[in-house]
Amino acid sequence: MTLERPDPVAPAAPTATYRLQLQPEFPFGAAEAAVPYLASLGVSHLHLSPVLEAVPGSGHGYDVVDHARVRAELGGEAGLRSLSRAAREHGLGLVMDIVPNHMAMAPRHNRALWEVLREGPGSPYAHWFDIDWQAQDGRVLLPVLGGPLGEETDALVVDGDVLRYHDHEFPLRAGTEDLPLPGLLDAQWYRLAWWRLARTELNYRRFFSISELIGVRVEDPEVFAATHAKILELLDDGVVDGLRIDHPDGLADPDAYLRRLHEATGGRWTVVEKILADGEPLPAAWPVAGTTGYDALRHVDGLFTDPAGAGELLGQYRRFAAPQADRGGVWEATVRRAAYKVVHHELAAEVERLTREADRLCRTSDDPALRDRAPWALRTALRELLVRMEVYRPYASQDAASVVTEAAADEARQAFKVPEEAHTVDLVRDLVLGRAGDGPGHEAFRARFAQTSSALRAKSVEDTAFYRYVPLLSATEVGGEPGSPAVSPEVFHAYCARVQRDWPLSGTVLSTHDTKRSADVRAAVSVLTQAPSRWADLLAEVTARTAAEGVGAPDPQVAWASWQTAVGLGPADGERLGGALLKHVREAGLATAWTEQDPAYEDAVAAFLEAGPCGAPGRLVAEFRSSLEPYVRSNVLGAALVHLTMPGVPDLYQGTESEYRALVDPDNRRPAPFPPKDPGGLSAEKAALTTAALRLRRRRPAVFGEAAAYAPLPALGPGAAHCLAFTRSGEVITAVTRLSLRLEEEGGWRDTVLPLPAGRWADLLTPGREFTGHARVDTLFGRLPVVLLERVPEGAAAGT
Structure with a gap:
């Protein structure tokens, strides 16, 4: 069954979106009241978290129970339509988050x-x-x-x-x-x-x-039609303009789903929550604008991470925490160990189902080569291949052999002591690659292997390894690469060029409802890569002070993570820090876990936090953080400006137009105040920068859009490596300071210059300033560690 939809003129793609986390405490009415303020920022669309009927009281909306109704607790469909009208009156559209993969297992409501x-x-x-x-x-x-x-x-x-x-x-x-x-x-x-x-x-x-x-079977056309009818109605009625697709990797066939959705929506702007591994491309066959932007997050964060200092921190971490190589000392080993843990425990039922399906295929096959395979051997082969997946999953539009590789199969065979039994790995790989039989059963097996692989990758990396490998917490973020957290300017420029060429309307983000730490918390933590020796001194002092209180950490790994979190968050809030660290130790699963809790250990963590980061030693952390504020400021403003002007469509999470310090959910899902309280200091600077950049994007969409251009703009001189600059369509220049503490230690900018393209360039962050020719970088960054320049039209009077 194919949905026949009219072919309307699709609304223009967003220039920038603003994510609102809807919940009973922040319903459609509260969002509508915030519209005038949000429109003044310069965004083009509001990005709404899921709006369909969910489990009563849900704080996130991803637990859908009824696809045919807009959530009553948020104000129902009337409230959503009223929000849409108010948004349009202020020049804004709506983008909606949808959840095709699953529903709530809540029979009373579903x-x-x-x-x-x-x-x-x-x-x-x-x-x-x-x-x-x-x-x-x-x-x-x-x-x-x-x-x-x-x-x-x-x-x-x-x-x-x-x-x-x-x-x-x-x-x-x-x-x-x-x-x-x-x-x-x-x-x-x-x-x-x-x-x-x-x-x-x-x-x-x-x-x-x-x-x-x-899990919901949206691969069935009737199920797709039933679960998407209201969404498509809202699109057709002009209530909503675009979509964010939650977790497409959980679907049986993301390729087919996205094609069907593209046809049904008339090609509306759509981005997918696809987590890309380092170097992994987004499938070119997907008819989407791009990802939700975690790949951009990793590249932006990496710009403000010093590679040498990150290496020093790793060495300190290994000496301080003494982690075993496979439990947090080496990134690759940590991931592999976590994958084995998840495949044997949390996802044991999923592996058993795969084993049953593989066994059925073998027993009913006409090919004698597939017969007489013991279920234990099939199970072992499946586990060994799954834990070696280095990306989330294979797709129908790609060569699965490039993902389920021969090298992985060769390693997997080593788990078998008898060579004849090791051939089971080849049989299972052939089933996954479609080389051993075909038909509905084989296709279903391949889909389920991919779905299981996706769940395993997410659980083992994001939800386990990120909490076990903690030398630099700012790098343990969704889509991150903690084993190599730094990104050079050359790599960043190459990434931006690819995005502009291949996915110019892809989403970009720095903070989301799923980030483990907000961008501004990560910006503070990443400064530690520029001051590893100062961090080591602080750690030694606070460790001694806490021990003097008679309360030590239950283990050194959690102590390291606690002190880094306190540096990132600022003055320690016991309830927020305690909630985040409790989740940290349970996700790590080394001493306690969600399903095997150790109350004594968890009590020890709480006692340590109260005596240490939230006690008297915490004042030392506050003083240390205060001494780093100029460099934190540079990172916060630099990351914000790069995000807002790089290729793609920037998505701002609620509250992040000002300084925003948040930890893992539910801390980062608290309702944001609109308008925000009178900001001062860094918040005021970030708010002014954000508004200037967003209004520029709205005023000159062609400069940043699908047909725009991106080009690096290299600085010259002794501090050139610390100036990251680029042009957009020859009309706008972004320049930011990177690794500002290292720059200061090296003697500052001195005679570093930024050769500007011909013409006059107006400073949008400090009105009244103009630059031409080879601009001295110390002058460009006289008031702020960043600058946003716009070409002055020929013939325009000075200062206009």
């Missing part, structure tokens, strides 16, 4: 799921969800019980045709409501189970390892 649990595989909604009905005796495992079933039966209550368990509700299969409880439970299309069984027994696809989010 009508489609309710029907499946009541009617089983015969339900008209059964094909909506990615359930393996051949497992669990044809029932859906629901891991919701607080303990084994025998210990929870007293909490199970039959109420008419509904089964209740505390605040959970489940439908009863028709005609079973009068059965005795044991028989009633056995007669359902689902099996209530202890939550711990999810790890190994689950038989539905989920989002990563979150059992509360069930």
Whole structure:
């Protein structure tokens, strides 16, 4: 079934977007009240977090329960349409975040799921969800019980045709409501189970390892139509202009999904939350504008990271924390170790499903070479190939052999002691590459391998290794490359040239609802790469002071991470810092975890934070941070200006037009005040810079848009390496200071000049200043460590 849509004239692509994190505490009405202020910034579109009906009270909206309705807690469809009208009256459009991959596993609120649990595989909604009905005796495992079933039966209550368990509700299969409880439970299309069984027994696809989010089969045209009808209606009615696609890598076939979506929307501006590994290209076949911008984040952050200092920090970290090589001392080994942990534990159920499907393909194959393969060997081969994936997944439009490589297969064979059994790796790889048979079963297996690979990469890298390998916390960010955190100007310029050539309307970001630290926190932490010896002295002193209080850190790794976080955040807020560090140690999974919590260890972490970063030694951190403020300022303003003027469409996260210090969610999802409180100092400077750059983009879209040009502008002289500059379409110049502390230690700018293209250039950040020819860099950066210049039209009077 293909949706027939009119072919409207697509709205112009955004010049800049502003992300609003909608929630019951910040609904459509609050967003509408903020519209006049947001329009004054110079953005062209508001970027809304998911707006469809979600689990009541959800603070993020990614747990959708009904695709046909706009969320009532936010103000419903009337509220959304009112927001859209207000936005348009102020010259703004709307971009909407959508969630095609999953829905909330909340039967009481999710009508489609309710029907499946009541009617089983015969339900008209059964094909909506990615359930393996051949497992669990044809029932859906629901891991919701607080303990084994025998210990929870007293909490199970039959109420008419509904089964209740505390605040959970489940439908009863028709005609079973009068059965005795044991028989009633056995007669359902689902099996209530202890939550711990999810790890190994689950038989539905989920989002990563979150059992509360069930995978949706949007590859089915009917499911696509049903789950996208309201979204397409909002686009057709002009309520919304563009889309952000959440987690496309979880889909069975992202290529086909994006083609179908492109056709259905009439080619609206669409970006995808695709996390690219270093050097990995976005699939050229995808009909999208580009990514949501984590690749840009890594390149911008890397500009303000000193490679030599990062190496010194790594050496200090290894001496201070003494991590084992495979548990945080070496990046590549940390990732591999984390992948093994995730594939054996959090994603054990997903690997078991892959194993069952591979076993079925082998047992039913007409090819004798596929027969007689032991499930344990298939499981081992799958695990060994999965942990060696260096990108999220293969795609149908790409050569899968370039991702599931022969080198990976060669390593995977080493896990087998008997050479004949090692050939199972080749068989599994052939199945993944489509070389061993074809047909619906083989295609489904390839898709599921890719989906599992995606979940494994995300869980092992972003949610585990990033919390185990912590020499430089500013580098452990979504899309980051902690093993090589610095980016040279040459690499940055080459990246920008590729973006302008291949994906000129791609999104770019510095802070999002998913970043582990906001850009301004990372900017402060990255200064440590310019002052590693000063950091070492601080660490020694605060360690001694905290020990003198009689409270030591439960382990040196968490101490290192705590002190760095305190440097980034500034004056330590105990509740915010405590929440972030608790999540840190649970995600790392080295001493405690979400599902295997160690209360004594967690209490020790809390006691250390109270006595150390949030206690008297924390004042030393505040003094240290204060001494670095000029260099933090340079990083904050430099990153902001580069982000706002580089190729792509910049997305500003709420509140980041001023200085914004936030830690991992939920800290970074708190409602932002609009307009912000009267900013001063760095906040005022950043707000003025942001407004100037955004208004320039809105006023001169062609200079930054699809047909624009990008060119490096090299400085000359002793400080040239510290000046990063480029031109946009020959009409605008961005120049920023990088590694400002190192620059100061080297004697400053001295006779460094920036050769400007012919003509007069007006300073948009300090009105009244103009430059021509070879401008002295110390003059350009006289008031601010950055400058934004616009070519003055020929014949214009001076100062206009």
